[in-house]
Amino acid sequence: MDQMKTKLKTNLIIMEIVFLLIVVGGSAVIYSIFAAPFYHNAKARLVEQAFEDIRQMDLSDLLDSDWEILESYEEEHLSFIISDEQFQPVYTTTTRDPEGTVRRNIEILKDQYSKDPQVIHHSSRSYEGVRLMGIVDQGGTSYYICIRETTGSTYSAFFYTEQFLVVVVILAVILGSIVMFMLGRRITRPIERMAVISKRLAEHDFSARMQEETPYAEVNALARNFNDMADQVQYYIQELEKEKSKLEDRNVRLQEENDQRERLERMRQEFNANISHELKTPLAVISSQVEMLQILPANQEEKRQYYFSSIREEIDKMSEMIRSLLKLSLAEHELEELEYREIDLSQITQYLLLKYDALFRKKEIKRICHMEQECRVLADQSCVEKAMSNYILNAVNHTGAGGRIEISVEREEEKVIFRIYNEGSRIKEEDLENIWNSYYQAQPHDYHAGLGLYIVKTVIVLHKGEYGVINREKGVEFWFALPAFDGGEK
Numbered sequence: 001m002d003q004m005k006t007k008l009k010t011n012l013i014i015m016e017i018v019f020l021l022i023v024v025g026g027s028a029v030i031y032s033i034f035a036a037p038f039y040h041n042a043k044a045r046l047v048e049q050a051f052e053d054i055r056q057m058d059l060s061d062l063l064d065s066d067w068e069i070l071e072s073y074e075e076e077h078l079s080f081i082i083s084d085e086q087f088q089p090v091y092t093t094t095t096r097d098p099e100g101t102v103r104r105n106i107e108i109l110k111d112q113y114s115k116d117p118q119v120i121h122h123s124s125r126s127y128e129g130v131r132l133m134g135i136v137d138q139g140g141t142s143y144y145i146c147i148r149e150t151t152g153s154t155y156s157a158f159f160y161t162e163q164f165l166v167v168v169v170i171l172a173v174i175l176g177s178i179v180m181f182m183l184g185r186r187i188t189r190p191i192e193r194m195a196v197i198s199k200r201l202a203e204h205d206f207s208a209r210m211q212e213e214t215p216y217a218e219v220n221a222l223a224r225n226f227n228d229m230a231d232q233v234q235y236y237i238q239e240l241e242k243e244k245s246k247l248e249d250r251n252v253r254l255q256e257e258n259d260q261r262e263r264l265e266r267m268r269q270e271f272n273a274n275i276s277h278e279l280k281t282p283l284a285v286i287s288s289q290v291e292m293l294q295i296l297p298a299n300q301e302e303k304r305q306y307y308f309s310s311i312r313e314e315i316d317k318m319s320e321m322i323r324s325l326l327k328l329s330l331a332e333h334e335l336e337e338l339e340y341r342e343i344d345l346s347q348i349t350q351y352l353l354l355k356y357d358a359l360f361r362k363k364e365i366k367r368i369c370h371m372e373q374e375c376r377v378l379a380d381q382s383c384v385e386k387a388m389s390n391y392i393l394n395a396v397n398h399t400g401a402g403g404r405i406e407i408s409v410e411r412e413e414e415k416v417i418f419r420i421y422n423e424g425s426r427i428k429e430e431d432l433e434n435i436w437n438s439y440y441q442a443q444p445h446d447y448h449a450g451l452g453l454y455i456v457k458t459v460i461v462l463h464k465g466e467y468g469v470i471n472r473e474k475g476v477e478f479w480f481a482l483p484a485f486d487g488g489e490k
Helices: 002-055 064-074 098-107 152-202 217-295 301-332 345-355 357-362 381-397 452-462
Strands: 078-083 089-092 120-123 128-138 141-150 341-344 366-371 376-379 404-412 415-423 466-471 475-483
Touching: 002 064, 002 078, 002 128, 002 141, 002 152, 064 078, 078 098, 089 098, 098 141, 152 217, 217 301, 341 345, 341 381, 345 357, 345 366, 345 381, 345 404, 345 415, 357 381, 376 381, 376 475, 381 404, 381 415, 381 452, 381 475, 452 466, 452 475
Parallel strands: 366 404
Antiparallel strands: 078 089, 078 141, 120 128, 128 141, 341 376, 404 415, 415 475, 466 475
């Protein structure tokens, strides 16, 4: 808007200056160039006419009418010097010393006189003007005629007039610029207002309208048309917004339906992959035990019962695994609400340590526990137990006989943190980010037992918590943190 406004006002002022320079300045230039030549030509014609009139006179005996003609020319600032061939004065404009005037202007310059004279422009330090020096023969006598026009005062007037015109041009440009600036502001103010209102309309402020009463009929018509256009634009935009809202609602519904189908398909594929992967080991164990039953002699009933018991145990494990994976898959895809309730991670940790006490004793692992009381969170207990169990079993599997495991549950600010540290080999730096992926394979004995860590990650993310792993000097520490709960609603 400012750029448009400045350009319009500037153009108006420039146009005014150019106009004044053309009209006033041009007039001054034309005057300075052509005024003097025009004046010379006019005087030259007057001198020629005066010479012709003198030719018609009887110079030997001038009449009163002849004197009147000569005096009328003198009123036009012409001067006359007429003498006979003996250089005796016949008529001179100046009455003082006529003989000396004839001698200086005719007798001395007689060679410059001719019977077919031409008007010449003469300029010198003492004289500037037009002059005619001619000879007229009458009655056998030659008469010398000198007609001249002194224009010294006229040329001085030309000089001062030119200076005055320069001043006039400068004042006209200054005053005209001021006037045009004021008129330009008056003309451009409605246009500036229109630019402001058009910007407000572009920002969907349809309350803005142009004032239709200005000093200019054209601007009033433009304002009315602009307001009509704004009304139409407002109507069409409102209609478009309504249609846009309908389309957006329709697109949201279609996107939700499409996302639902994609989640179902992804859940089905992941569940099938998880089941296929996790069932490989127990099915291989069952298959080998069935083969052993087939070749076992009939008299070894004790071993037969052992294999049957082992097969049932593997089947129970498979059933529990399928239920856990199904529940985790449903929760991960938000197709089943988790059963949130208040639980104490310290109590759950103590329960799991009792549950896996045999594993610790079998490998002679030393346990060091630090558990604060009242470490309460709002969570699904079965999912959290699964994540904690995976951490504990993972630590046991990667701790050598006679090693040490440290377990802690503590509250820090608004979080409850579960940590488990085990002595053993550290995790390679390039594997720290990948061990949380499902079915990640690095080395056969690295930290990625099946879906264990992936399940931990999924459970903690669903509970809006944090998780991680840290390489210590002599082992590895896994941890997760859940928001602390102090009662009230979730």
